[in-house]
Amino acid sequence: MIIEAGTVAAEFGILLEGSAHSIKWDASGKQIIITMVEKGGAIGVLLAASPQRVSPLTVQATADATVLMFPFSQIITGCEKKCRHHERLLQNYISIIADKGIELHERVNCLLEPTVRKKILTYLTNISHEQNSTEFILPINRNIMAEYLNVERSALSRELSRMKADGLIEYNRNNFKLM
Amino acid sequence: MIIEAGTVAAEFGILLEGSAHSIKWDASGKQIIITMVEKGGAIGVLLAASPQRVSPLTVQATADATVLMFPFSQIITGCEKKCRHHERLLQNYISIIADKGIELHERVNCLLEPTVRKKILTYLTNISHEQNSTEFILPINRNIMAEYLNVERSALSRELSRMKADGLIEYNRNNFKLM
């Protein structure tokens, strides 16, 4: 147990070894997985920066894990010498928070689209921009993609087929091309 | 035009006067409003902290506006004297970014719920927690709520009625009570 729902956290962590996931319980008490954290991933960055807010979710290790914890207060105050390393650390930290926010933003953009087709198109366009090409390799499989877009995997497959038939995209497994 | 889509921004802004909104164009070229910014709101905080990333959206003033711009680099480096004010400014800035992220996170939680009823329940539970009571006043109207949850306003009204009939909630206009 790395972070427990309902508690405040004044530190954030970097997962050095192992893996973890964040979970919450929905209104009916069912446990649902929110995010997966792999080696090198950050844990609780948003929470640490938001003082007095209690964690809405629990972060659990899913394998033997080593986490490097950073006290938030020491990150922002820096050291007496105003050294470059502290400044760099701070910059990296802010960049991590911002990236988390931007990722969430992009996901919201997908989720807001009214149809499965538009969700897919929005997502594919994002990936295409990331890889600077209309031809690209999907970094995730259909299951994860369906979860990300919050649609049924079968509906995702079905719509991908239709989009191919309509000449919007070409694909084979994870190799995609936007027309 | 405060921020233009496709450009990088090394500053963020606080809207001192007037109002603004952020917009983007969807895959079919239709313009859609993403967020509204009111007096006192922040503009481009995520973007400024993520160097080299180009803005996915355009921010436009919707009335005569005054924006106080902060160069990102000066926020994080602080001044020579390592003064308390600079430190405070930094702390506030990080807190703004983090809050944006947490807000997005909460919205994603709502959007991920499979049914309108669960979306509503998740949202109402959030508001209830914010106001520390099972009786609370909804801060937004039905239109905005429907947009936020990404459902039809009519479907929202319909489901609210059903939930009342099922004894899950009580409400009159914007006064709500979770049972």
Add this chain to the structure above:
DNA sequence: AATAATTTGTTGCCTGTGCAACAATAACAA
């Protein structure tokens, strides 16, 4: 008070997509 404008509630219809169950293909191991 009278009128207009805004917000909220209601309802019938119809389509998109969740669900379930299964088939096909690819990846991997023995």
Add this chain to the structure above:
DNA sequence: TTGTTATTGTTGCACAGGCAACAAATTATT
């Protein structure tokens, strides 16, 4: 090879919820 597992694709059915159109209630304006 053969068997095993993981991934991807397909399809029929049912129904939740989008859409449209209207009614009721509340608030603002003259």
